[in-house]
Amino acid sequence: MKYRDLQIQTQREAPNNARTEGFAFLVRAGFLTRENVLTKLGEHTINHLREVGNETLQAIPTIGNDRETFFAIPTGDIEIAHCSNCKYTERIELARFMKLVEAPFDTVAPLPLEKIETPNCNTIESLANFLGIQKEQTAKALMYTRISDGKFVFVVVRGDMQLSEAKLKAQVGDVRAARAEETESVGAVAGYASAVGLMDALIVADDLIPRSPNLVAGANEAGFHLKNTNYGRDYSAEIVADLVQAQDGDTCVSCGKPLSVLRAIQMNDNFENILLALAETHHDDKGLTFPHPTAPFDAYLMHIAGKELDTLAKAREIYNELQDAGISVLFDDRDERAGVKFNDADLIGCPVRVTVGEKGLREGMVELKERKEKENQLVKIDEIVEKIKPILYS
Numbered sequence: 001m002k003y004r005d006l007q008i009q010t011q012r013e014a015p016n017n018a019r020t021e022g023f024a025f026l027v028r029a030g031f032l033t034r035e036n037v038l039t040k041l042g043e044h045t046i047n048h049l050r051e052v053g054n055e056t057l058q059a060i061p062t063i064g065n066d067r068e069t070f071f072a073i074p075t076g077d078i079e080i081a082h083c084s085n086c087k088y089t090e091r092i093e094l095a096r097f098m099k100l101v102e103a104p105f106d107t108v109a110p111l112p113l114e115k116i117e118t119p120n121c122n123t124i125e126s127l128a129n130f131l132g133i134q135k136e137q138t139a140k141a142l143m144y145t146r147i148s149d150g151k152f153v154f155v156v157v158r159g160d161m162q163l164s165e166a167k168l169k170a171q172v173g174d175v176r177a178a179r180a181e182e183t184e185s186v187g188a189v190a191g192y193a194s195a196v197g198l199m200d201a202l203i204v205a206d207d208l209i210p211r212s213p214n215l216v217a218g219a220n221e222a223g224f225h226l227k228n229t230n231y232g233r234d235y236s237a238e239i240v241a242d243l244v245q246a247q248d249g250d251t252c253v254s255c256g257k258p259l260s261v262l263r264a265i266q267m268n269d270n271f272e273n274i275l276l277a278l279a280e281t282h283h284d285d286k287g288l289t290f291p292h293p294t295a296p297f298d299a300y301l302m303h304i305a306g307k308e309l310d311t312l313a314k315a316r317e318i319y320n321e322l323q324d325a326g327i328s329v330l331f332d333d334r335d336e337r338a339g340v341k342f343n344d345a346d347l348i349g350c351p352v353r354v355t356v357g358e359k360g361l362r363e364g365m366v367e368l369k370e371r372k373e374k375e376n377q378l379v380k381i382d383e384i385v386e387k388i389k390p391i392l393y394s
Contacts, residue, residue: 001297003332006030006040010344019075022279025288029347031275041348042275045296049271052293059294060277062267063089069267071277076263081246086255093166096242097259098251101211104137111214111228118225122191124159127225131216136160139209139217139229141193143183144168144175146202152178152186156195156237157206158215161244171204171241192218194226195235205237206244288349289371292392297330298322299388300350302341306358315356318366318384322354325385327392346371352388 008030015034018024026032031042038046049056062069063082070080070089081095082088090096121127128135138159146153153172157163169175183190186201194217195203209215210231217229229235248261265273282289292298299322303315312333319331330350332341345353355367355376365378370391379387 001044001328001330003330003334006044006330008039008041008344008348010347012343020073020276020280021283022276022281023075025283025347025349026276026279029288029344029349031279038272041296045275046271048296049274049294056271056274056278056294057267059291060267060274060281062277063087063264064267065089070264071267071273071280072262072264073277073280074263076265078264078266080262080264081250081259082262083252083255083257083259085257086252088252088254088259091166092245092261093164095246095259096253097246098253098256099208099211099242100251101208104134105212108213110230110233113229113234114227115219116225116227117223118192119223121223121225127216128159133216134160136212137214137216139194139215141188141195141218143178143188143190143193145178145182146172147174147176152182152201154186154188154193154195154198154201154203155205155243156203156209156217157244158208158212161206161208162247163206163243164245167241167243167245168204171239171243172202187220189218189220189222192222192224193220194218194229195237196220196226196229198235202239203235203237204239204241204243205231207240207242208244209237210240282349284372286343287347290349290351292351295350296328296348297350298328298392299330299352299354300332300345300348301329301354302332302345302356304338304341304355304357305335306361309358309361311356311358311361314361314381318354318356318381322385322388325389327385327388352391354384354388 010030011028014024015027030039062071064070079092081090081092121130124135124138124140136158140157140159142155142163144153153175187199213230214228217226219226250259252259278294301319303311319329322329351371353369360366364381367376368379369376
């Protein structure tokens with residue numbers, strides 16, 4: 001394909017909005033605009049990646065499970081939990097982790113229920129600060145209404161945990177936040193709610209709750225809480241299940257090592273994300289270094305105008321020869337200075353660059369350079385194909 005046909009516009013400087021090196025090089029090399037819109041070169045590359053298919057993922061250090069594949073990147077739109085030891089990987093809202101019962105819950109017996117005054121303590125943080133306790137010694141209440149039948153759903157998780165709505169919905173179906181009148185109808189008081197004494201509510205508890213005695217929970221009365229609430233004695237739930245979201249440092253459910261929470265983008269059939277992941281993985285200080293077969297073209301062909309010999313005509317012959325041999329070519333036939341073309345070739349990052357110059361032509365040679373190598377080599381024109389193919393398929 002001709003350079004002009006793709007209307008490639010390269011840039012010498014990284015865009016101001018570039019948050020990663022890979023994105024910066026995709027813009028500078030003309031695959032994307034500064035607004036993250038695919039150019040003609042970008043669209044050609046995406047179509048090429050679709051044709052190559054799963055081979056693209058082999059060129060990227062991905063992580064995932066049997067359903068999804070991810071590429072970890074600080075600007076990713078997905079949070080995942082990942083174990084670097086056993087490679088367990090899952091979306092954060094679905095990730096499982098090992099819930100260990102530790103102090104103060106490991107040896108404590110249930111204590112008598114006690115109602116206490118807790119003014120202006122309508123959050124877990126304010127409650128823990130007021131009582132001088134840890135957040136894990138409290139019970140957090142979350143209230144929803146099930147969409148399918150209007151059933152009030154009262155959720156109990158420990159105060160140091162964060163509810164995963166995805167896990168909740170897997171247990172009870174789709175829900176929405178409960179309205180004030182719905183909360184009042186079951187006897188709960190927002191900010192001071194607990195499962196103790198509720199009427200006509202579906203109570204759902206995280207599986208840590210039965211193993212966490214003497215939690216402070218709401219008294220369903222503004223300004224008051226209950227000390228020493230205990231699951232089974234003071235209330236019970238229709239559903240007890242894993243409902244909370246994993247956090248960085250939690251224990252991997254598979255191997256017992258710490259989990260890391262990472263930002264990532266989803267791979268699989270999202271070829272625009274695959275293009276970004278390739279750029280993040282394969283670049284140097286000069287530009288992109290896409291490997292075969294992920295590169296949009298196998299070879300970057302350019303000519304340097306001569307004073308006596310027609311280098312452009314010979315480059316056209318070589319272009320046709322390479323194409324006929326099944327080697328895809330980006331043919332830079334512009335009337336530009338050699339330095340500009342060399343820089344653009346490095347930016348775009350084809351595995352091989354072929355340069356047709358007057359000095360080499362006098363001896364029946366052209367210059368061949370692998371993108372990742374520093375040195376050039378002169379090869380005979382009639383040996384170009386047999387020299388390039390081993391580079392691509394090594």
